[in-house]
Amino acid sequence: MDSTPRQAMTSTVQSGSIAGCLDSCAQARGLVGALTADQYAVAVSDHSSIGAHMRHCMDHFLCFFRGLEDEEINYDARDRNALLETDPQVFHDVARQVVDALIRLDGANLTRVVTIRQIPAPGCDAVRVTSTIDRELLFLMSHCIHHVAVVKVLARAMGVTLPADLGVAYSTVAWKNSTGNDKASG
Numbered sequence: 490m491d492s493t494p495r496q497a498m499t500s501t502v503q504s505g506s507i508a509g510c511l512d513s514c515a516q517a518r519g520l521v522g523a524l525t526a527d528q529y530a531v532a533v534s535d536h537s538s539i540g541a542h543m544r545h546c547m548d549h550f551l552c553f554f555r556g557l558e559d560e561e562i563n564y565d566a567r568d569r570n571a572l573l574e575t576d577p578q579v580f581h582d583v584a585r586q587v588v589d590a591l592i593r594l595d596g597a598n599l600t601r602v603v604t605i606r607q608i609p610a611p612g613c614d615a616v617r618v619t620s621t622i623d624r625e626l627l628f629l630m631s632h633c634i635h636h637v638a639v640v641k642v643l644a645r646a647m648g649v650t651l652p653a654d655l656g657v658a659y660s661t662v663a664w665k666n667s668t669g670n671d672k673a674s675g
Contacts, residue, residue: 506626
């Protein structure tokens with residue numbers, strides 16, 4: 490898996506949160522690119538398929554962008570598109586749309602307040618809270634990296650070889666770089 494696209498995509502972006510989202514999407518795209526269509530779509534043991542995890546990530550990005558237009562972001566209103574879950578090409582098409590939307594977002598007022606609507610716990614009604622575009626981008630980046638980490642475990646169980654730094658939190662990378670400790674995780 491080549492890291493060049495990650496570096497190329499983030500080099501022109503000014504916002505750290507957008508750069509993080511672009512990188513997490515690039516990691517997801519690179520991971521999916523290392524899989525066969527069967528590996529993408531099949532569930533491993535009693536876990537969700539890799540495609541289900543990747544669909545889940547893209548759904549969150551799509552909810553974010555739809556919410557910016559609707560002035561309320563609702564992460565519970567996911568599309569749950571079965572094709573996105575089973576067809577790696579559909580994943581790549583949607584991921585490219587997300588990347589393009591992130592690039593277009595560069596230069597926007599990232600401190601703009603947005604409303605988030607979400608069910609906070611089982612049996613509870615949805616709540617509305619305020620956030621900022623920047624904070625939501627940080628959530629999306631972290632959420633995507635978390636799922637890439639989970640998917641990396643599933644892919645390795647299928648015998649797929651992936652880079653060790655794939656799906657590692659950016660704070661962990663920074664800590665490892667500052668301490669010289671390359672053995673720690675999470």
